[in-house]
Amino acid sequence: MALVNDRKVAVIGCGFVGAASAFALLESGLFSEMVLIDVDAERAEGEALDISHGMAFASPMNIYAGDYDDIADAGVIVITAGVGQRPGESRIDLVHRNVDIFRGILGEIRARDCGGILVVVSNPVDVLTYATIKLSGLPEHRVIGSGTVLDTARLKQIIGERLQVDPRNVHARILGEHGDSELIAWSSAHVAGIPLEDFFYMRAEGSYDEFRSEMSDLVRNAAYEIIRRKKATYYGIALSVKRICEAIVRDEKSVLSVSNVLHGEFGIQDVALSTPCIVGKAGIEGRLPPALNYAEQQSLKESARLLREVIDEVGLDGEAEARDADA
Secondary structure, rough: OOOOOEEEEEEOOOOOOHHHHHHHHHHHOOOOOEEEEOOOHHHHHHHHHHHHHOOOOOOEEEEEEOOHOOOOOOOEEEEOOOOOOOOOOOOHHHHHHHHHHHHHHHHHHHOOOOOEEEOOEEEEEEEHHHHHHHHHHOOOHHEOOOHHHHHHHHHHHHHHHHOOOOOOOEEEEEOOOOOOOOOHHHHEEEEEEEEHHHHHHOOOOOHHHHHHHHHHHHHHHHHHHHHHHHOOOHHHHHHHHHHHHHHHHOOEEEEEEEEEEEOOOOOEEEEEEEEEEEEOOEEEEEOOEEEEOHHHHHHHHHHHHHHHHHHHHHHHHHHHHHHHHOO
16 A cells, blocks of 8 residues: 555546535645546646646645546545436436446556545445445545535525524534435534524524425525526535545544445445544544434435435445455
8 A cells, every 4th residue: 555645635537526626625725735637638637727827826736637646645535527417317327327437436546555535526426435435445434425515514504594693503414315315404403502493483483394394495406406507516515525625634533424334323234325424534433323313214214225226226236246256
């Protein structure tokens, strides 16, 4: 295994999300070296040049386009590569195409015995996080899916705006799939220690149930609304990538709702989805059981069941077992 440079980050995939993430990481000051990799080498070179031209206004960083030989010593490897859904294409078809892309990327990573932390951002992120763990040969704690970090941030911002309070003081999490089956852990939500329901009646009028329904709809539809208006989402996820990298590089031991594989918690087995995890220098350093009521636990199980169906359809388990047998 190559020596790891904690101040080096690699971004694989230079589309909208990859480029926005690279820019956010430049602004963060977390890293002194960043390599951009894309199947379109000229695109990677163009993004590296464009971002590097702002170096006079930022912390010193060596930014360049490279290839997979440049990732071996990266402390963090961010994977944003993938394709979008085509008109008329099923979700399963999209999953198959992106898993195929990941097979190539993970083969390159595996061949170089990388020692860093992998942050999976590409969608569907939970299935691709699972695929990364199964196909990369890396231990689970070194693979982090961006999961519902962005969904949770959206929820906090929307609640904060509605109740006129700093969203950083809103403590509410979205768990499960980064997608339509996600759930909001309302039972444990609070604002600065005050249960959210109590805080709602302090700051607003009307029905708390209607408020919850309104917040749920706004969060679930947020990405669709952005895509309808500007065809893609990338700034919010870029800041989520930055937040995950902060927790890793600074060894913050922060609790983030990232995608990880469960092993029996809430009766969920061998599925990647988002639950609260302690994130630090070693990656996922601890898994925290979320405080959920019975209905929320059932929703989490249903989210896991739907994800398991997709994993079974793609056939990742059998492929990983065959690879291990050949090793």
